[in-house]
Amino acid sequence: MTGDVTTLRRRRTSAVAVLAVLLALAASSARPDAARSAAAQPTPAPTPAPSPSPAAGPVPQQPPLLDQAKVDHAVAQLDGLVQAAMKQTGVPGVAVGVVYRDKVVFAKGYGVRKAGEPGAVGPDTVFQLASLSKPLASTVVAGVVGGGKVAWDDPVIKHDPGFALKDPWVTRHATVADLFAHRSGLPDHAGDLLEDLGFDRAYILSRLRLEPLAPFRAGYFYTNFGLTAAALAVAKAAGRSWEDLSAQTLYQPLGMTDTSSEFADFEKNPDRAVGHVKVGDAWQAKYVRDPQAQSPAGGVSSTVDDLAKWMRLQLGGGKVDGRQVIDATALQETHLPHNVAAPPRAPDGPVGFYGLGFNVGYDEFGRLRLGHSGAFELGAATNVTMLPGEGLGIVVLTNAQPIGVAEAVAYNFMDIASYGRQKTDWLPFMLGVLQKMENADTSRTDYAKPPANPAAAKPTAAYTGSYANEYYGPLTVTAQGDRLTMALGPRRQAFPLTHYDADTFSYQTTGENAVGLDGVTFTVDGSGPAKQLRVAHLDADGWGTFTRS
Structure with missing residues (x-):
């Protein structure tokens, strides 16, 4: 980020990308100071990440460190952990499920599905x-x-001939595993801003070919639509839609009757926890987040009852109630380190890995620790953390934007189960990390306060007209009196422009990646009309400039 008013903000780093790093470091028994240092980095530095063989995993064989008494003690603390977190943060609703040695030992809901309304959260709330x-x-x-x-090592293009990235060689060689491990070279969160503008899945995936690529298999760049492209290719190979494939392969065989990859199913479920954001001191159900375009990466809805069944499958090597639902070897591959998500910050520092859809780490006892967080800035935060060697897993679901509650409850529980106490007080730590991330995301230019002596704008006719962009499509600027409005996206979403200084205007960003007020700067030579404009919020990957048609 620079101080130039035309380079006003980077695209907002998704909370889940930071939480992924924190979870990976927590899995490696990172000290809080090490995790905080890593969280300050939006994208970890590129690190070579070849896929290891199953034999290469650094997990020593040893007897389990847990027993029923230790787990029972940790479970007995859960009510207090959740209630304390809710009291401190005001998060409206939480649901928690715990599996140990193939049994569901805890499943409970807390709070309400919607703030200000009586519907209580239960273990079967979606x-x-x-x-x-x-x-x-x-x-x-x-x-x-x-x-x-x-x-896993099939090239994506083998099953989806329409798949394309900017480099033809990478297009031919990028595998399903590459995209599930976030090592394709696609930039961080590629395509997410298109989703915010309302573009559909097909359009967004077609624009991946325009994204600049980092060196192939040489770094970790978290991409929802890269993973989505790989998942859809697998669905094409199976001859089904992704939504049907998910249901027929996993949800139905496990009896996950309230789980769906269709947003419409979530929306029509009467027992659903709606998303909340913090407005001042109050939590409000202000937005509806439709993630259907990225369904494999972020579009599932479920309950702790259903996710307990899935954790049993994960902890049981793909087997539940004596049935091998998912092949053990294929599932085991998802648990291996395929990429370095959080490189060590010191010679003896912890390393956080990413597998195939999982954060992967090893604690000080050498135990494999798997997990993942989910975060919608528009109102959802979730976490799963598992110790496969111990047969222990916890899932925490919340109906509030990410502030660290889901992770804090899960990590505190795992600390108590392993050590008999909380080694770290994870709630204040997570609250602090997420707040620092939020503060770091603010622009160096405050558009709510224009310069004391701003340069005058040109007549509105200098700015109005149609502008073209291969990535984002057409953009139009219209005038009503001296007020300008910018419209773009498939629904021609309108953004009123407010003069800031000279040829720079501000507008209110919207969607999952909104960053408040951001800038639009026109390029005007002499007295003629603007030749182009640059939308700073849309320019993270170099596609923010629109040229007059």
Whole structure:
């Protein structure tokens, strides 16, 4: 980020990308100071990340460190952990489920589905999972891989000839595993701003070919639509839609009757927890987040009752109640480190890995620790954390924008189960990290306060007209009196422009990646009309300039 008013903000780093780093470091028993340092980095530095073989995992064989008494003690603390977090933060609704040694030992809801209304949250209340959808998606793909129709190392283009990235060589070689491990070279959150503007899945995936690429398989760049492209290719190989494939491969065989990859199913469920955002000191159900375009990466809705069944499958090597639902070898591949998500910040520092839809780490006992967070800034935050060697897993769902409650409850529970106490007080730590991320996301230019002596704007006719952009499509600027309005996206979403200084205007961003007021700067030579304009919020990957048609 620079101080130039035309380079006013980077695209907002999604909370889930930061939480992914925190979870990976927590899995490696990171000290809070190490996790805070990593969280300050929007995208970890590129690190070579070849796929290891199952034999390469650094997990030593040892007896389980947990027993029923330790887990019972941790479960007994859950009510207090959740209620304390809700009291401190005001989060409206929480649901928690715990599995141990193939049994559901805890499933409970707290609070309400919608602030100000009486509907209580229960273990069968449906929540939007956000990026917790990713490990469910990799479970579905593992089911198809186990059936022999697809391999993790198949090039995506083999099953979807329309798949294309900017580099033809990368297009030919990018595999399903590459995209599930966020190592394709696509930029961080590629395509998300198109989704905010209302573009559909097909359009967004078609624009991945225009995204600049980092070196292939040499870094970790979290991409919802990269993973979505791979999942859809697998669905094409299976001859079904992704939504049907998910239901038939995973949800129906496990009896996950309240789980769906269709937003419409969530929306019509009367027992759903709606999303909330913080407005002043109050939580409000202000927005509706429709993530259907990125369904494999963020569009699943589910309950703790259903997710407990999925955790049993994960912890049981793909088997539930004596039935091998998902092939064990294909599922095991999702649990291996395929990429470095959080490189060490010191020679003896912890390393956080990413598998296939999972954060992967190893704690100080050498135990494999799997997890993932989900976060919608418009109102959802979720977490799953599992110790497969111990048969222990916890899932926490909330109906509020991410502030760290889901992670804090899960991490505190795991601390108590492992050590008999909280080694770190995770709630204030997570609240602090998320707040620092929020503060770092503010612009260096305050559009609510124009300069004391701003340069005058040109006549509105200098700015009005149609502008073209291959990535975002057409943009029009119209005038009503001296007021300008910018419209773009498939629904021609209108953004009123407010003069800031000279040829720079501000507008209110919207959607999951909104950053408040941001800037639009016109390029005007002499007295003629503007030749182009640059929308700073849309320019993270170099596609924010629109040229007059």
